Structure formats: C-alpha cells, structure tokens
Amino acid sequence: MSAISEFFHAGGYGFYIWGSYGAAILLMVGELTIIKQQYRTILKRLSRMARMNAAEEDE
Amino acid sequence: MRDLTLAMRRRTDVLTTLFFFIIVVSLFPLGAGTEKMILMKIAPGVAWVAALLASMLALERLFASDFADGTLEQMLLTPQPIFILVLGKVFAHWLLTGLPLVFIAPLVGLQYYLPDEAVSTMMLALLIGTPILSLVGAIGAALTLGLRGGGILLSLLILPLYIPIMVYGAGVVSASATGTTDLQAYFSILSGFLILALVLSPIATAAALRISVE
Amino acid sequence: MSINWFKYSSPTTFYPLAGKMIPFFGWLTALLTIGGLYWGFFETPDTLSDQKEYYRIIYIHVGAAWMSMWLYIMMAAWALAGLVFQTRLSYMIASAIAPTGAIATFLALWTGAFWGKTSWGTWWDWDPRMTSELILLFLYMGYMALQSAIDDPRRADRAAALLALVGLVCVPIIFWSINCPNPNECAALHQTSKPGGGNMDPNILIAMLVVALAFWMYSFVAVLMRVRNIILERERHTTWVNEMLEDKQ
Numbered sequence: 001m002s003a004i005s006e007f008f009h010a011g012g013y014g015f016y017i018w019g020s021y022g023a024a025i026l027l028m029v030g031e032l033t034i035i036k037q038q039y040r041t042i043l044k045r046l047s048r049m050a051r052m053n054a055a056e057e058d059e
Numbered sequence: 060m061r062d063l064t065l066a067m068r069r070r071t072d073v074l075t076t077l078f079f080f081i082i083v084v085s086l087f088p089l090g091a092g093t094e095k096m097i098l099m100k101i102a103p104g105v106a107w108v109a110a111l112l113a114s115m116l117a118l119e120r121l122f123a124s125d126f127a128d129g130t131l132e133q134m135l136l137t138p139q140p141i142f143i144l145v146l147g148k149v150f151a152h153w154l155l156t157g158l159p160l161v162f163i164a165p166l167v168g169l170q171y172y173l174p175d176e177a178v179s180t181m182m183l184a185l186l187i188g189t190p191i192l193s194l195v196g197a198i199g200a201a202l203t204l205g206l207r208g209g210g211i212l213l214s215l216l217i218l219p220l221y222i223p224i225m226v227y228g229a230g231v232v233s234a235s236a237t238g239t240t241d242l243q244a245y246f247s248i249l250s251g252f253l254i255l256a257l258v259l260s261p262i263a264t265a266a267a268l269r270i271s272v273e
Numbered sequence: 274m275s276i277n278w279f280k281y282s283s284p285t286t287f288y289p290l291a292g293k294m295i296p297f298f299g300w301l302t303a304l305l306t307i308g309g310l311y312w313g314f315f316e317t318p319d320t321l322s323d324q325k326e327y328y329r330i331i332y333i334h335v336g337a338a339w340m341s342m343w344l345y346i347m348m349a350a351w352a353l354a355g356l357v358f359q360t361r362l363s364y365m366i367a368s369a370i371a372p373t374g375a376i377a378t379f380l381a382l383w384t385g386a387f388w389g390k391t392s393w394g395t396w397w398d399w400d401p402r403m404t405s406e407l408i409l410l411f412l413y414m415g416y417m418a419l420q421s422a423i424d425d426p427r428r429a430d431r432a433a434a435l436l437a438l439v440g441l442v443c444v445p446i447i448f449w450s451i452n453c454p455n456p457n458e459c460a461a462l463h464q465t466s467k468p469g470g471g472n473m474d475p476n477i478l479i480a481m482l483v484v485a486l487a488f489w490m491y492s493f494v495a496v497l498m499r500v501r502n503i504i505l506e507r508e509r510h511t512t513w514v515n516e517m518l519e520d521k522q
Binding site for chain 3: 198202203206207208209212215216218219220222223226227230234244245247248252259263266267270271273
Binding site for chain 1: 329505506518
C-alpha cells in the first residue's frame with residue numbers, strides 16, 4: 001500500500017475521520033462562498049439602482 | 060384585576076388547555092404500549108411535556124388582544140410600572156392554564172399507575188413549576204407580538220428555555236415514584252427558579268413589550 | 274493618546290475597516306489550519322491513550338465546540354452593547370455572528386457523532402455535553418428565526434438582542450440542569466470518557482489548540498464578511514454607499 005492511500009485509510013478509520021473533516025470543509029467553504037455570492041448580488045442590485053437614480057436625475 | 064375578569068370571560072380557553080393536556084397524556088399509552096412498568100417510567104416526562112405544550116397554547120394570546128385594540132400602547136404610556144401589568148397578565152394566564160393542570164394531575168397518576176406519593180409530589184411540582192412556565196413564556200409572547208406565524212415561532216424560542224423546569228419537575232416525580240423520600244433538593248431548586256423568574260421575567264417582558272409596540 | 278472607539282462604531286467607517294481586516298484574518302486562518310493539521314497528523318502518535326487513529330477528529334471537534342460556545346457569548350455581548358449604547362453596528366455584528374455560531378454548533382455535533390460511533394459505538398448518546406450542544410443549536414435557531422420573522426429591522430435587531438440576553442441568562446441553568454438531573458448526586462459522564470489534559474501527548478494538545486485558533490480566525494473572516502453584507506443591505510439609501518458604488522464603476 002502506498003503511503004498516501006495508507007494515510008487516507010487511517011488504520012481503518014478513514015471513513016470517520018474524513019467524514020468529519022469533509023463536513024467541516026464543506027460547511028466552512030460553503031458558508032464563505034454563500035456570503036461572497038450574496039455580496040456580489042447586493043452590489044449588482046445596488047449599482048443598478050444607483051444607475052437608475054442617476055438616469056432619472058439626468059432627465 | 061381587569062385581566063382576571065377579562066380572562067374569566069374566555070372560559071373556553073381553560074377547557075381547551077385542559078383537554079389538550081388530557082389528550083396528549085392519553086395518547087402516549089396508545090403509542091408506547093400499555094405495559095405497567097413502561098408507563099410508570101415515562102409518566103413524569105409525559106406529564107411535563109404535555110404541561111409545557113399546554114401552557115404554550117394560550118401564550119400567543121397573552122398580549123395579543125390588548126395589542127390589537129391599542130390598549131397595550133396606552134398602558135405603556137401610563138406612569139404605572141409595566142411589570143405590574145405584566146405580572147397581572149401572567150397571573151391570569153397561570154390561573155387559567157397552569158392551575159387546572161395541578162388539579163388534573165391525579166388523573167395522570169391513575170392512567171399511569173403511579174403510587175399516591177408520586178401523585179401528590181407531581182401536584183406540588185406542577186404547582187411550583189407552572190407559574191415559571193407562564194413567566195418565561197411571557198417574554199416570548201412579548202417578543203413575538205403581532206408577528207405572522209407567531210405561535211410556532213414562540214414555541215421555537217421558549218421550549219428550549221423550559222428544559223430545566225422539566226428536568227427537575229419530572230425528576231422529582233420519578234424520584235418519588237421509585238420510593239426516594241429525600242425530595243428537598245428538587246423542590247429547593249424549583250422554588251429557586253420560581254423566585255428567579257419572578258424577579259427577572261417581568262423586567263425582560265416589559266423591555267420586550269416596549270420593543271414590540273414602538 | 275486615546276483612540277476614539279466610537280468612531281469605528283459607525284457602519285460608514287467600519288465597512289472599509291472590515292474590508293481591510295478580512296484578508297489578514299483569512300491568511301491567519303489558512304496558516305494556522307495548515308500548520309495545526311500538519312502537526313496533528315504527522316508529528317503526533319497514532320494513538321491517544323486507548324483511542325486509535327480516529328482520535329484525530331479531536332482537532333476539529335474541540336475547536337468547533339469551543340467556538341460554538343464562544344460565539345454565543347460574543348453574540349450576546351454585542352447584543353447587550355447594542356441595547357446599552359444604541360449602536361446599529363453592534364446589532365449588525367450580533368446578527369452576523371449567529372449563522373457562523375450555528376454552523377460551529379452543528380459541526381461540533383456532527384464530528385461528535387462520528388467520533389462517538391468509533392469510540393463509544395453509537396452515533397448519538399444522551400450525554401450531557403452532547404445534549405447541551407443540541408440545545409445551543411436550538412437557541413441559535415430561535416435567534417435567527419425571530420430576527421428573520423420581524424420585517425422592521427429596528428424591531429428585529431432589538432427583539433433578537435433581548436432574546437440573546439435571555440438565552441445567555443438561561444444557558445448556564447439549562448446546561449447545569451442537563452448535567453445534574455438529580456440534585457442529590459451530580460455526575461458528568463463526558464469528562465471520564467474524554468482524554469483528560471493530563472495524559473494527553475503535548476503534540477496533540479498543541480495541534481488541537483492551533484486548529485482551535487484557526488477556527489477563531491475563520492469566525493472573524495465569516496462574521497466580518499457577513500457584517501459587510503448586512504451594512505450594505507441596510508445602508509443602501511445612504512449617500513456614502515452610493516458614493517462608494519459610483520467610485521467602483
């Protein structure tokens with residue numbers, strides 16, 4: 001068995017260890033991604049609104 | 060006083076709460092089986108969970124009618140301290156939904172084959188515990204005042220806070236059913252909770268009412 | 274020289290400040306995570322007293338559990354600051370902490386289940402600490418549910434803040450009641466089934482503390498990012514937001 005697969009096998013407890021770490025990574029990266037996405041949507045919506053306001057003022 | 064007379068007019072509430080309690084308590088033997096040993100073991104927990112749920116029922120309406128017709132806003136403006144108003148409301152709520160449960164407790168004892176001492180213990184525990192339920196619940200009722208789906212939200216907020224009361228309320232009945240005579244500690248803790256709730260809950264409820272009505 | 278702390282309590286000045294702090298905490302998180310996990314996996318023995326390799330769940334489990342409690346305290350502290358000083362920013366920070374705290378709580382439960390399955394042979398046990406963690410999750414959920422149920426942001430902020438404070442008063446009582454359901458003999462189970470500090474390999478302890486620190490730094494990143502979103506959302510009609518948007522275009 002290669003060193004890498006042995007590492008992930010973790011003496012037969014791989015499922016439990018990586019099940020825990022996987023959930024942690026998934027949740028934390030997922031949380032940041034969602035916040036980032038929200039940030040972009042808010043910015044997009046707000047700048048669209050700002051442009052609309054500016055256009056109205058020009059008229 | 061006004062709260063009491065008003066509450067007395069809604070006598071159906073008392074019956075609804077009471078029958079809700081009886082129905083929930085009667086459902087468990089049908090679901091969990093009617094074996095005497097099992098029933099005796101789950102009785103304290105079942106009775107308390109049913110009591111928690113029953114006291115949630117009328118909680119939503121604690122301040123709702125006064126809020127709807129604007130009386131609450133006026134009461135908040137009067138120089139009279141709000142916590143007296145809150146205590147009056149809570150006392151009325153307890154008289155209508157808590158106290159009846161104390162008197163119906165022997166019926167639970169009957170259904171669940173509890174010994175007599177356990178039944179009297181349960182009555183005493185409910186007598187001390189149900190006012191705490193009303194007091195703590197009032198905070199949630201004030202916070203969720205006038206919200207859509209307030210009833211479900213209210214139970215989400217308040218039920219976790221009821222845990223200590225249930226733990227010791229059910230614990231003392233279990234202890235008494237298994238023949239323990241040293242129940243002093245349980246009742247001391249429950250009474251301590253009651254005093255704590257009496258002091259803190261009206262303050263928190265008053266603050267919550269101000270936040271909600273503004 | 275005294276710093277005017279209230280200067281930073283306005284969303285206008287906090288927004289760019291938070292933006293500057295995020296990369297800093299982000300790098301700290303990455304460094305501490307990599308360092309801590311490297312140490313925890315390669316510089317430590319394969320067993321911890323009678324526990325085999327699965328003990329390595331400890332690094333995230335303990336970190337998540339600590340953060341779940343710490344974040345609740347911080348949330349309540351900001352809520353209190355909001356109620357006392359009437360600062361909008363405090364409420365915003367409190368409500369930004371809640372989701373991250375809920376995630377940490379969930380993670381503590383999830384990793385606890387995986388660890389419990391290997392070491393106790395069961396996913397769930399009504400052990401006092403696990404039950405407490407579950408109740409904590411309920412409290413976070415209640416806070417977020419109340420906040421999102423109220424349309425008026427001012428009322429939502431203050432109502433949720435009050436709920437957080439009520440929760441903070443009740444939390445010790447709840448945990449204590451779960452720990453000692455029988456007041457005549459109070460015994461907690463978790464401590465005995467957990468590796469105590471005494472017989473723990475110092476390398477494991479170091480790795481655990483470093484990863485816990487990484488969790489903390491991560492919380493800063495997530496909370497600051499979310500606060501920026503909330504500020505933008507709430508202050509969208511103000512001139513400074515509009516000026517900033519114009520600068521970006």
